[in-house]
Amino acid sequence: MANYFQSLLLLTIILYTTSMTLAQAPAPAPAGPTNITKILEKAGQFTTLMRLMKNTQLSDQINTQLNNSNQGMTVFAPTDNAFSTLKAGTLNSLSDQQKVQLLQFHVLPIYLTTSQFQTVSNPLRTQAGDSGSQLNITTSGNSVNITTGVVDTPVSNTLYTDGTLAVYQVEKVLLPMSLFGPPSPAPAPGPLKKKKAGSDDDTPTTDDGSASADASGGVVCGGHLHGIYVGVIGIIAAFYL
Incomplete structure (x- = not known):
C-alpha cells in the first residue's frame, strides 16, 4: 500500500511539473510582416539595390503598401553585378527624384506569377507611372525577357513569392526611356x-x-x-x- 501511495505521489509531482513547464514555454512567434529588405538580404548579391532602396525610402514604401492593402506587387531585382556594368557615373548623375523614378521602374503594381508572364498584356505600367516608364515582357518556352526600349534582360531566378509579392532576379538594371532614351529633336523653324x-x-x-x-x-x-x-x-x- 505504501508503495502504491508513493507511486501515486510521484506521478502527481511529474504531471504537475510537466504542466508548469508547458505553461511557461513561449508560444510560436507569428509570421512577421513582409519586408523587401530581408528578402533581398536572404537572397544575397543585392547590396547596391538595398542601399538605393534605403536611401530613397522606397523599401519603406513597398513594405507599407504590402502590409496595409490588398494590392499585389512584382519587383524586378538587379544584382550587384548588374549595377557594376552600368556606365561609370550613371547613378551619381541622377538627382534624388530620378533615383526614385529608376527604382520605381523596377516595380509593377500587380502580382505576377511566372505562368502569368505568358499571357500578360504589353506594355506594362510600372510604379514610375508616365508613358516613358513602361516595359514589355516576352516569353519563349520557360524563358522570360524584359524590354525597356533601352535594355533587354532575362528574368533569371525567382527570389520570393507569397501570393501577394513576387521578387524576380534580373541580370541588367532596367533603364526607362524617360531617363535614358534619346533626347527629343529640336523644333523646326516657323514659316515665313x-x-x-x-x-x-x-x-x-x-x-x-x-x-x-x-x-x-x-x-x-x-x-x-x-x-x-x-x-x-x-x-x-x-x-x-
Whole structure:
C-alpha cells in the first residue's frame, strides 16, 4: 500500500511539473510582416539595390503598401553585378527624384506569377507611372525577357513569392526611356510671314521677327528703293526743263 501511495505521489509531482513547464514555454512567434529588405538580404548579391532602396525610402514604401492593402506587387531585382556594368557615373548623375523614378521602374503594381508572364498584356505600367516608364515582357518556352526600349534582360531566378509579392532576379538594371532614351529633336523653324500692309516695312520675316533675304543675298528694303526711283525721275525731269 505504501508503495502504491508513493507511486501515486510521484506521478502527481511529474504531471504537475510537466504542466508548469508547458505553461511557461513561449508560444510560436507569428509570421512577421513582409519586408523587401530581408528578402533581398536572404537572397544575397543585392547590396547596391538595398542601399538605393534605403536611401530613397522606397523599401519603406513597398513594405507599407504590402502590409496595409490588398494590392499585389512584382519587383524586378538587379544584382550587384548588374549595377557594376552600368556606365561609370550613371547613378551619381541622377538627382534624388530620378533615383526614385529608376527604382520605381523596377516595380509593377500587380502580382505576377511566372505562368502569368505568358499571357500578360504589353506594355506594362510600372510604379514610375508616365508613358516613358513602361516595359514589355516576352516569353519563349520557360524563358522570360524584359524590354525597356533601352535594355533587354532575362528574368533569371525567382527570389520570393507569397501570393501577394513576387521578387524576380534580373541580370541588367532596367533603364526607362524617360531617363535614358534619346533626347527629343529640336523644333523646326516657323514659316515665313509678311508684315501687314501699310506698315513702315513690308520685308517678309520669319516667326522670330528676322528679315528674309532676297535671291541676291541682300535684304529687300522697299522704302529705300522707292526713294531711289523718285530721285532718278526728278533728275531726268530737271534735265529736260
